[in-house]
Amino acid sequence: MIKVENLNVWFDDGYDRVDAVRGASFNVNQGESFGLVGESGSGKSTILRAMTGLAPTWSGRIEIDGLALHGHKRNRDFYKTVQMVFQDPYASLHPRHSVDQVLGEALHLQGFRDIDTRVVKLLDDVGLDRKFRFRYPHQLSGGQRQRVAIARALAGEPKVLLLDEPTSALDVSVQAEILNLLTDLREEHGLTYLMVSHDLPVIGHMCERLAVMKSGEIVEVMDVTQLRQMQAKHPYSQELIGVSVAH
């Protein structure tokens, strides 16, 4: 479903050039959940941003659902296939748009007509009571806001969700609810996930395979069984696993 080959992403402001991602390659199969894990600044978000056209300067090959991406312009078909959920649902929701407006607008952009029925369906899908429909972001808890952001991403019935630290800003109790929701949604809608997190246990819980990143490079790709049995090969992955199971 997703093919990334020798991806390089850099930022260049004329003085300083930052090579944020160097030579990254991985594949994500249809229906699979794949994780990118590593410390902050290691280039995880930049990979997702290159896919969505938010990081314009890149080279290499990115293919999603059989289509190769070029440059940083993404057409409507792309957003029909791929949607993104960010870490901070507060920043990604317009403060003066109600839940109804947020979802209504997303549905409208995707060309749907039966918006009323679909808004109600989306709320049900993400486990939000209908009483929240006309509320504004500041009237919602962090977990409820993240449910709205997920509902918005689901509006166009995408095949792929790019999830950038979707629960890092939430309490662990709320994180559990959102991760359970994502587990159910993947099953019900046959979604493919590419999920970024600095939290290895979260990635281990959600993903069948994962790539460990350090300083812009993928140092190792492994499957979750190897992770759980602590069979990482690269010393950096071993260190990361070490601090995650020390508890």
Place this chain on the structure above:
Amino acid sequence: MTLLDVQNLWVKFPNRQGVFDAVRGVSFSLGRERLGIVGESGSGKSMTGRAILRLIRKPGIVQADHIALEGRNLLNLPEVEMRKVRGQQISMVMQDPKFSLNPVMRIGDQIMEAYLLHNRTSKAQARAKSLEMLRAVSINDPERVMRAYPHEMSGGMGQRIMIAMMLIPDPKILIADEPTSALDVSVQRQVLDIMDGLVKERGMGLIFISHDLNLVSEFCDRVLIMYAGQIVEVCDADKLHDAQHPYTQGLLQSLPRLDQPRKYLPVLQREDDWQKAPIAGDQA
């Protein structure tokens, strides 16, 4: 030995509907130890820390039977005296260091200013002392850091600089509010080691506020668990995993674990009576 004793602390915010109690009857004491405060966001951790220093902004109200620093009730001190306590005896490191540092002033000037505020001494002496403080928090190029502005520092550096500033008056108590939440695990370790050294070498008392149960159980000596403004449980940090209260147990169980694969994570089932019943005896 007790450094700080807090008895029946309340933090109240009057509003149109009545009064919102952010902290409800919290009691605990602190010795020369690492005391953790954990709980979900909104449970009253920060307000507890700030109330000790009387840093609750109006219209918020702080009430307590006493907040005693080595026997002296801070609640009765005039504001001038309280400012000395804040500067010299109890320091607080806030969650986001970038907000606490002055963005348009070089870091060195800020540290030296803080030092000169507390010590009658020459600028040269203040400079030497500032470099020493930066080295004490494992900054190995202190000269460069002195010349830099806050925005040129990473989160981890910023946090270490804040801790260095807080150490200048050699406080008896350090209140650290989520000091490592924005940091990577490796940097987090370093910052914790620094604070650990201060408790061991200087006999400081540390109040370590965090939402990370595993971190607190590893790093602290004792833990207070807060829910809806109250302490629901107190335990030895290394026994956190044997916690009795269903809230504490629920939080721990909701964490994904590499050694325990499962399809769904247990979700916390909140009970009404967690809000009503403060723990028996309340001998924190």
